[in-house]
Amino acid sequence: MDTATTHYLRLATAKELSLQFHEAVPVTIESLSAALCCTPRNVKFILRKLEEQSFIHWQPGRGRGHHSEMTLLRSVNEALEESFLELMGRGKMKEAIELIGSTEKNDALRERLLNSLNKQMGFHSHAESSSGQDVLRMVRSRRLAELDPAFVYTAFETYLLGQVCSTLITYDAKTGTFLPDLAHMWEYNEDHRVWVFYLRKGVRFHHGRVMTSQDVQATLERLRTVDSPFIWLYRDIERTEVVGDYCIRFYLSRPNRFFLNLLSCVSMTILPYDVDVTQQLIGTGPFRINEINETVLIISAFDAYYGIRPHLDRVDIWFVPNLGPYERHYELPGTDRLKLATDDTGSNSVDYPATGCRYMLINFRKAGIHHQLEFRQAMRIVFDPVALVRELGSNRITPANSFLPWKSAEHAWRESSLEDARELLYSSGYRGEKIILAYTVAKDQKEAEWLKQRGASIGLCIELQPFVEFPNVRETSEADLIIAEEVLEDDWQFGMINYFINKRNYFHICLSPDLQSVFYQKMENFLQQNEEQRSSLLNEAEDLLRDNCWILYGCHMNKKALLNQSLFGLHTAEFGFMDISKLWIKNQ
Known part of the structure; x- marks a missing residue:
């Protein structure tokens, strides 16, 4: 915020001054000097500036023994809100968002500032060139997590990687088939142990160099070097052979009928061999990264993209932790904030019944x-x-009775009796001890409070432990139970096998080593099976979870969003997010 507002807030909140809104209060230069942390000479300069900007009324004392008087002309909330609007008007989004962060203990003001922020989200057209710049602003309720393909574990970050990077092939959920991407053709031998991929020519990375088979080879080797949690999936690859710049051959130790799935997933996002991805994420996708920090991610259209250039020129994604209940907004200036509703009149509506569910994890790493x-x-x-x-x-x-909605639909549902739960609690040996339930602030508040109330009705003492970042191993390690949500990839078989064996997710963190080994043994030959046999293995894994109550299924979610009618090219990418590479705005 600006210097004058900072000085004003120091004075208004200084306990030793006891200043009152619209009330003259006696003060001394010495006390003001202490509150402002400056010399008495600078105090007079600051007071003059504050009076000129109508922050205060200052009546200097006349003669010895006469105190000066100060009157606050604005409340602290008014000063903060005016400063926020000024920052927004000058395009200083970062400073404005930081100011929101300073209002955590003032819910009413925070809500007003967030509403103002949301009005600045959406589409903006800037006359930065003769043709103008089309910019889409988005806001997220948590900070950006891992954006390294070797370690990515959250849906939004995986979606972003799909906008910035590319894989050899892609999975088409509508047809259940694989389509060419960086590779235009592939072939394999009869026993599925040798796979050959032929690459497109002339594909450029964002830093300008042409992609070759050497980049594909280096991408796989990097997964091994950094000990990626995905590496279990690629353990059958004995070696790779670069056959010129545009052909690569994979030799496997045993047959692998799941190999196309593995090369279309986010972990095999092709990266340049000559760039350290931990310092700079470079890909071949429709957007390139311009700026990335804890406050904002700015991506712009990559003019040399090998596919169809995005219609949008730039996308700004601002991160505001503790924004409130998680909703997806794609807004336009001058419109009210669009919230989930049943009345879709006047808006484009996108429904995405997600594959996956909300559920509860049991923390077997903690005694109890x-x-x-x-x-x-x-x-x-x-x-x-x-x-x-x-x-x-x-x-x-x-x-939900499974991660898969179509499996849950087969279940004969009836509501259980809480009295049965009371009897089971007593049989278990529970005698009123505190049970810690961890949940993310942005998404799980309602479930957490609902569970606490239901538990209390049968004598179960649940203590809520909110946390912001995901995953937060330190905070959740003290929890007995954790509310979570899993949204699977369009390639649901890959999504489930990755969930069961990925060492970075909560499921793995919460299981004891003995229970982990049960899943690894069950999935030992997963990659060698055909599609039907793989489905059977995944069903058996879920039976283990369900029968032993290792996790407790909750409900399936609809990732619904409402969009202004001026937005066109509405296509969902994975996890129900808008494919921003296809979005465009019809200017009225």
């Missing part, structure tokens, strides 16, 4: 009553999927 099966069975009833959907509603669309 939750190791008893009867206790987990009691929690299964407290976290009843039917009651969850019926009582909380919103975009919780159907009860």
